Amino acid sequence: MDRTVSRWEPNARGRLEEAALELFEERGFGEVTVAEIAASASLAERTFFRHFADKREVLFWGQAELIAHLRQVLADSLDKKSPIDAVLAAIEAGAEALPDRREFARRRRAVIAANIELQEREALKLASMTSAISTTLVERGVDVTDARLAAEAGVGVFKVAYDRWIAAADGREFRPLVRRTFADLRTLMAAPASG
């Protein structure tokens, strides 16, 4: 029996992600092969493809768990909160669940910003998050337009708060920035119409 196939690899996804990020930083996403990423993480190429569908996915693997977590918190919050406040609670819980690795997040952001295929994947991942929130709200009886708008607002806040967190010079945490950014959007939307 081939031990490289059956052997359990501790934290294979994390090791592949770190190796991939380093190689992408050094040479650019387009110049790096999956075989090189696997070799750099001391893993077999087939191990990579057991964990990720393609080369891009190595930078987005936390997404499915994040969405599952968001949906759970959202469903639980809807009994006691308005749709928009339930979305805020879910986005805050999602922020809390993300690994507290700001430096890693900064490096990842720079690699994504340098490659259009990665930007496309990221944009689609965020759209999937929006759809998941909207679907959960509709399943719980929220009007479809309200559900979609609450999901768009929530993911918009998530994106802006994430960038604030990455850019912050101090050690501010992500979760309080989500709440503050949500409050900023509320204030902005409440501004009286002028002109």
Add this chain to the structure above:
Amino acid sequence: MDRTVSRWEPNARGRLEEAALELFEERGFGEVTVAEIAASASLAERTFFRHFADKREVLFWGQAELIAHLRQVLADSLDKKSPIDAVLAAIEAGAEALPDRREFARRRRAVIAANIELQEREALKLASMTSAISTTLVERGVDVTDARLAAEAGVGVFKVAYDRWIAAADGREFRPLVRRTFADLRTLMAAPASG
């Protein structure tokens, strides 16, 4: 001189788009080649590539003009309006400028929904629209967080209003739906915190 190269082709982009949409509907995006799209539109393959960088772009070619238009209206509106109301004015003007082809929009939407590469391109195009709005606001002195949030809210409203327009059984126009959807978001965000 080769007349097929130099000849002016009336509405080449629109003809290529219509031909591509039909072929994608019949056989799926992945099964259709650029050569086939061009042939179906009675144009040369190189004509396709004079107009579009790749096969996906044929479904997104109005985007650059839409963004230029949005930016212009936005910059003009900021003298008399709050950032969020200027964004609404820009999104409404964008809706007005889009061709009034709801049936075509429905077909295009179905083709995009069936292919992940097209979904990625669409998600990135919407993210580009968000960036363009945000950049314009920041250039005009709006606080960067307010600018990003106003842009997220505006593009979120655009997306939801677009889907309402496509789904509407009656002949409702896109522009009034933008204004109404913006009002819906305001109401939703203003709901008192509960729980």
